[in-house]
Amino acid sequence: MLRTLILPMTDKPPRTGALAVGTSLAKALTAHVSGLFIRPDPRGAIPFLGEGMTADAIQELCDAAERESLALEAAARTEFEAVARDTGLPMEDGLGTDHASAGWEVVVGLIADHAGRRARLADLVVVPKPEGEAADARGELLNEVLFRAGRPLLMVPDAATSADFGHVVVAWNGRAEVARALAEALPLMHRAAKVSVLALGEEHPDRPSLDQVRCYLLRHGIDAATVSREAPAKREMGQALLAECAGLGGDLLVIGGYSHNRWREMVLGGVTRTIVADAQIPVFMSH
Template structure:
């Protein structure tokens, strides 16, 4: 886990995200890229309404540009200060080091212009849990999940504990779950405790608990297996309760085994966990 991406905007509370990112960067001697996306003022021109002169539109664009630059400068200052406090070296693009390091860049445009694409060359992207209090958080999360092809760590607002010390793997034998486990392997190898949970009976055609325990064992991970019966209609709620009961600090989960649209209409495990989790969730789609 050598390359970590932290995409941010002015609407995202970066403090807890940056602290988690700094902790993982130091643990894995990794490179952390803080990526700030600021909106292009010209994109708002079609929505400014009729009756505005060209001079008025230009003034509004200039004002928005000035505000965007100020927001980016403040975000950079906060990020660099936190990295320096964490003893993480600040580098420029193209520089390399054997120690934990971080760099910052600012881009202009929409979230979908940059976030998912930039994450394709990172081992892990860290983002905030989608929340109405942070308007951009939902777009960042879904762009990472559906367009990056990489692992995503979703962190709840205000989370201040360590990540990846006691990991619970939510296993159902599907491809998304297998991809999540593979992506989380560096974290799992360094974890103090790993518990693999399976709820309900699995499809016999899919690998089960014993298979994933054996797979983890090849990496020297002594994981514990836990088979649970379905207790209610919400497997997502049951998984979160189990994670809380066993004092796990991270859940590894395959995201959206069913289509996102089916989950939006009918509900689903991923949708419930994304909305309700108070723990970081390590996901792959």
């Protein structure tokens, strides 16, 4: 069950898609969604202010940055509470209730300090797609949640308006990452009118087959269609998956969040990176 959703927010608007989907999903699932605002600490800029500045000048700059940061926090909270109210979510802690609710919390510091750690007690983390002027901050947020939280995430484009996922498409290759995503996305599949499991290329003999996935889902009461396509000859795999998903009419794509370990830093693998960059529909992923 998905009972606790977290919606991390940075000081970089807009946040429309993630807010709309996160709150409407909480309403549909009778869950609690918590808006988590990560407010930059003005003191973090002190080492970059340069030598030769007086203590008073540095303090004045920090005070100005603090005022701006608090104003951004207030604007984000107003936006979150307005969307929650319009969705029918009361602002409360969601403990001991039988209805959906919303809450608000603030942490001060860097995205890397808080996003992944705070998300570990969420059933699902709703993050905005890295796009527009906020792409860098959003990309950092997605990476931190995917690789440090150990929880599934739902990446939402700004243009998304609701969590009415009528056709869920699972991009299956038999690896552990997508197997985990498959299991964690079950509550969303139960709400869908249709589920398709898509595989590109020949099945790997040492990995679960499409037929085995179908049996697994049937035991959960989900009658999924299986779709097998040839591996793309010229098109990159991520682009091919997006094209096939669009051709099937999918409005939610479930994938494994694959990675490379580069100089002790986890970075998105090529297929995942392409899907993150180019997807026009929400994407559910687990690492």
